[in-house]
Amino acid sequence: MFIFIVFPLVGAGIMPLLGKLSKKKWPDILSAMVLLILLVCSVVIFSPSLKEPWQYIQNVHFLNEPVHINLALDSFNGLFLILISFISFTISLFSIDYMEIYGSKQIYYALLLVIVAALNGLVLSKDLFGIYIFLESAAIASFGLVAFSLEAEALEGAYKYLLLSVIASGFILLGIVLLFAITGSLSLDGVKKVMEIVNNKSVITLCSILFIVGFGLKTALVPFHSWMPDAYTKAPATFPAISSGLIIKITGIYVLARIFFNMFQINAGVSSALLFLGMFSIIVGTFLALGQKDIKRMLAYSSISQVGYIIAGFGVGTALGVIAAIFQLFNHSIFKSLLFLNAGSLEKSTGTQSLDEMGGLEKKMPVTATTNAVGLLSTAGVPPLNGFWSKLLIIMALLQAKLYIYAIIAIFMSVLTLWYFLIVHRQAFFGKLNEKWSSVREAPFWMSLSMIILALACFVIGIAFYIVLKRFIIPASVPLAGFIMK
Amino acid sequence: MTIFILILLIIFSILAVFLRDLLKAALSLAAASICLTIIFFLLHAFYAGVFEISVVAGLIIVLFVTTISLTRSETPVKESLMAYFFFPIFFILIIGVDLMIYKRFSMGIPSVTGTIFHGNFGDVFWGKRSFDLIGQVCIIFAGVFSVLTLFRRKNE
Numbered sequence: 001m002f003i004f005i006v007f008p009l010v011g012a013g014i015m016p017l018l019g020k021l022s023k024k025k026w027p028d029i030l031s032a033m034v035l036l037i038l039l040v041c042s043v044v045i046f047s048p049s050l051k052e053p054w055q056y057i058q059n060v061h062f063l064n065e066p067v068h069i070n071l072a073l074d075s076f077n078g079l080f081l082i083l084i085s086f087i088s089f090t091i092s093l094f095s096i097d098y099m100e101i102y103g104s105k106q107i108y109y110a111l112l113l114v115i116v117a118a119l120n121g122l123v124l125s126k127d128l129f130g131i132y133i134f135l136e137s138a139a140i141a142s143f144g145l146v147a148f149s150l151e152a153e154a155l156e157g158a159y160k161y162l163l164l165s166v167i168a169s170g171f172i173l174l175g176i177v178l179l180f181a182i183t184g185s186l187s188l189d190g191v192k193k194v195m196e197i198v199n200n201k202s203v204i205t206l207c208s209i210l211f212i213v214g215f216g217l218k219t220a221l222v223p224f225h226s227w228m229p230d231a232y233t234k235a236p237a238t239f240p241a242i243s244s245g246l247i248i249k250i251t252g253i254y255v256l257a258r259i260f261f262n263m264f265q266i267n268a269g270v271s272s273a274l275l276f277l278g279m280f281s282i283i284v285g286t287f288l289a290l291g292q293k294d295i296k297r298m299l300a301y302s303s304i305s306q307v308g309y310i311i312a313g314f315g316v317g318t319a320l321g322v323i324a325a326i327f328q329l330f331n332h333s334i335f336k337s338l339l340f341l342n343a344g345s346l347e348k349s350t351g352t353q354s355l356d357e358m359g360g361l362e363k364k365m366p367v368t369a370t371t372n373a374v375g376l377l378s379t380a381g382v383p384p385l386n387g388f389w390s391k392l393l394i395i396m397a398l399l400q401a402k403l404y405i406y407a408i409i410a411i412f413m414s415v416l417t418l419w420y421f422l423i424v425h426r427q428a429f430f431g432k433l434n435e436k437w438s439s440v441r442e443a444p445f446w447m448s449l450s451m452i453i454l455a456l457a458c459f460v461i462g463i464a465f466y467i468v469l470k471r472f473i474i475p476a477s478v479p480l481a482g483f484i485m486k
Numbered sequence: 487m488t489i490f491i492l493i494l495l496i497i498f499s500i501l502a503v504f505l506r507d508l509l510k511a512a513l514s515l516a517a518a519s520i521c522l523t524i525i526f527f528l529l530h531a532f533y534a535g536v537f538e539i540s541v542v543a544g545l546i547i548v549l550f551v552t553t554i555s556l557t558r559s560e561t562p563v564k565e566s567l568m569a570y571f572f573f574p575i576f577f578i579l580i581i582g583v584d585l586m587i588y589k590r591f592s593m594g595i596p597s598v599t600g601t602i603f604h605g606n607f608g609d610v611f612w613g614k615r616s617f618d619l620i621g622q623v624c625i626i627f628a629g630v631f632s633v634l635t636l637f638r639r640k641n642e
Contacts, residue, residue, distance in 0.1 A: 114631060147635060162549060
């Protein structure tokens with residue numbers, strides 16, 4: 001398991017040296033190879049039988065001496081290891097052609113690999129301070145990626161991202177400090193054991209609030225969402241793809257799930273707060289996405305809305321709710337990464353992100369148009385694509401919990417999502433071709449390949465949803481099941 | 487001594503909010519962070535002190551300062567006066583919450599030295615918390631590559 005942290009870190013370390021040899025070729029190869037190896041390893045080590053939280057502990061040894069590094073694996077974080085490797089691998093493929101316009105690929109790939117190492121470190125850690133350090137690493141490396149174009153707006157977005165990230169870290173750190181002061185432990189299961197004995201409800205409530213605000217900022221839940229549209233708009237399209245696909249999921253939702261299902265027992269108060277924040281994000285994100293003319297900004301608001309579904313699923317707190325939330329998280333990582341890569345493809349070919357300037361690009365960019373259609377239909381929850389099944393499960397979980405109003409809102413917002421995505425698709429790809437796009441060409445090979453892989457994933461998971469649910473999603477929900485609300 | 491540094495910490499923190507020059511504000515934040523580090527060391531929280539000075543006073547401030555130096559514009563931008571109204575309110579609010587937390591929890595909080603982290607810094611760092619070293623390497627890499635991003639020539 002140690003390979004998941006060390007391998008990308010070593011790759012990042014030697015990336016600038018390889019960049020000296022060949023700025024174009026070697027960084028591409030190294031990054032893709034590292035991530036492909038991690039993808040294979042993550043699939044190999046995933047085991048549905050690791051049902052207890054952090055069931056398998058690896059004590060790292062060096063020259064037969066223990067180095068006091070303990071990594072924990074269960075079926076829940078095993079799924080996340082697959083997700084991290086898969087999404088980052090496709091983004092790495094996309095970057096081969098896409099990042100040509102930005103230059104300094106070796107630095108870009110180094111930042112990408114640091115993010116992967118940090119996310120892997122975070123999911124394999126069962127220690128609150130370990131989680132905090134890897135969370136900060138991911139935030140700092142993300143700052144570099146947001147600012148990568150060095151345009152004024154990108155720097156402004158990066159600055160805003162860093163400031164709000166620091167505020168989020170402040171809340172999280174205060175929560176960790178309080179727990180450490182009370183329990184004398186930093187490990188999630190250690191805190192759990194002491195809290196079961198102490199049962200200090202005031203501390204649990206206060207820490208819950210601090211963690212919800214801190215991780216809510218990381219996840220860009222409404223009303224903590226303001227950094228996301230600014231950070232995504234002028235960053236290279238691969239950043240929103242990895243951020244929306246992985247970073248906000250792992251630094252926000254994954255840790256919240258671990259805290260509220262493995263450390264504290266999710267109670268009615270936390271459940272209501274998560275449900276409310278989730279539904280609020282769905283509504284606000286959907287309506288804010290409606291009026292956007294910038295494709296990346298629109299996708300950012302859509303991301304806020306879709307993340308709301310995941311939080312609402314966890315907020316329901318039942319077994320079905322948790323399974324639905326994990327499935328929606330898994331699917332959203334794939335289709336939202338795809339949509340941001342589609343936006344990057346459009347941006348690279350046309351030089352604009354404005355939907356008003358696009359139109360009739362379907363014949364010029366058939367691969368981008370087709371994969372974009374798959375991504376948007378999946379996001380909106382159209383059968384038989386993967387997004388349909390996860391949204392259906394969330395709505396079923398809301399109905400099962402007798403939260404009828406929330407279920408109706410979720411259905412209505414899903415229809416609205418379909419509506420604004422169809423408008424976007426029509427504006428970009430259908431209608432009369434603007435004359436200035438007559439010389440536009442389809443995205444190059446590697447960009448097209450990565451989009452096709454993600455679109456195929458949406459399709460295959462949608463068709464084989466039962467197998468995916470049975471083999472991956474349900475086993476991944478089991479380590480959280482011990483604390484699911486009765 | 488601790489009280490004196492604590493007052494300095496509050497002064498530098500307030501300056502970080504109120505100074506109009508962003509560069510000076512970032513430097514005030516750095517000074518505040520250094521005060522906090524000294525307090526950590528005075529309270530024998532060496533572990534926290536090392537992280538505070540390396541991560542916050544070091545990396546984060548470098549990122550702030552380089553971003554500010556790159557975004558400085560010749561045209562003056564009218565600043566919002568919201569901070570002047572809202573800061574005192576939030577300041578009083580946070581002090582109030584802080585006091586409430588202290589009053590509510592101070593009796594129940596065991597001494598940190600009585601916990602599993604008892605021991606000198608080296609023992610704790612190498613013996614119990616060596617995983618954090620990997621995290622530190624990760625943070626240093628992230629910081630270095632982010633700074634390299636900011637200092638590189640466009641489309642190099």
